[in-house]
Amino acid sequence: MHSFSTFIPPERTLMGPGPSDVNPRILNAMARPTLGHLDPLFVELMDETKKLLQYAFQTENPLTMPISAPGSAGMEACFVNLLEPGDKALVCVNGVFGLRMVENVERCGAIAITVNSTWGEQTDLNAVEDALKAHPDLKVMAFVHAETSTGVRNEAKLLCELAHKYDCLTIVDAVTSLGGIELNVDGWNIDAIYSGSQKCLSCVPGISPVSFSERAVQVIQNRKTKVQSWFLDMNLIVGYWGQGAKRAYHHTAPVNSMYAMYEALLILREEGLENAWARHADGHAKLANGLAELGLELTVDSGFRLPQLNVVRIPEGVDDAAIRKQLLEEFNLEIGAGLGEHAGKVWRIGLMGYACKPRNIDHCLAALRSVLT
Ligand SMILES: *Cc1c(COP(=O)(O)O)cnc(C)c1O
Secondary structure, eight states: OOTTSOOOOOOOEEESSSSOOOOHHHHHHHTSOOOOTTOHHHHHHHHHHHHHHHHHHTOOOSEEEEESSOHHHHHHHHHHHHOOTTOEEEEEESSHHHHHHHHHHHHTTOEEEEEEOOTTSOOOHHHHHHHHHHOTTOOEEEEESEETTTTEEOOHHHHHHHHHHTTOEEEEEOTTTTTTSOOOTTTTTOSEEEOOSSSTTOOOSSOEEEEEOHHHHHHHHTOSSOOSOSTTOHHHHHHHHSSSSOOOOSSOOOHHHHHHHHHHHHHHHHHOHHHHHHHHHHHHHHHHHHHHHTTOOBOSOTTSBOTTEEEEEOOTTOOHHHHHHHHHHHHOEEEEEOOGGGTTTEEEEEOOGGGOSHHHHHHHHHHHHHHHO
């Protein structure tokens, strides 16, 4: 890269934990003329985007919209709006993003009760029920649906059933699950959920779709204290994104990124949710076969593996960083490193959204074969 000249990135194949390859249709949408963020046509686009998001999340929640910031902001939006100082929240931890949830709870001045399960395994439902019984004053239960750090799918439906049995609101991280595996916000009674633009939606990074149930909205409207984040206070954001034609300035939406988000959701709608899930499952099967032929082992049990995030054990004696560098430089291919407890032990191969296609899988397998032999 040279200083003070136009930046032209190479065309990489992004098969890490996100961002994933962006569909060119989405990049084209993003390059269209910027509208004012209260232009009537942009307001129309906001309304259409909300409808498409309701489809993607499978919900009729009116409070469903994209937050103008990455998935981490969606996470923070859920916690800061539902929790007040002194509240108690149960957090299921079996990877990095569960740990981040604990951080969020504590920074709200709330008390985090954690159920820790082994990384690479699912959250233990019995341990969760024990904790729910032991703490009858819990307000919220939070968990990660698709733990991107370990490649594990947690049992979202069953965890939500448990939470409601003990009268807890649920906060669900669906950053990596949305568009990649089955997710049903209304069917599973999820109260607050957030996702991200750059994983299985294959959109540019920087947008976080969220949705809140009527129950959650009641809780937010009846808070005793103000939401400690001005920017993420849903009571204020609805004035801009909310119901009805009258919109008030809250912040300037990243207008062109919203064109991209809309296009990404349109693509998902055109394909159909079930077809998108099936495509991810097929891609995973193809990749898993190829990896087995190379003698590479997936670390997660096939019963709860994420098809969109494949965790591969690094073979004995292989230099993790050197291989990833070679893949990037010689094959323009990005795969992910291990995170947290798994650093240096595994690679994470993403098959997310537009990146989940036979051509990418063949490219990845050929590149791995070349660098490992
Ligand atoms: C990527 C990811 C996030 C954070 O999203 P950003 O857009 O990077 O802020 C949160 N949770 C999970 C499970 C993720 O995979």
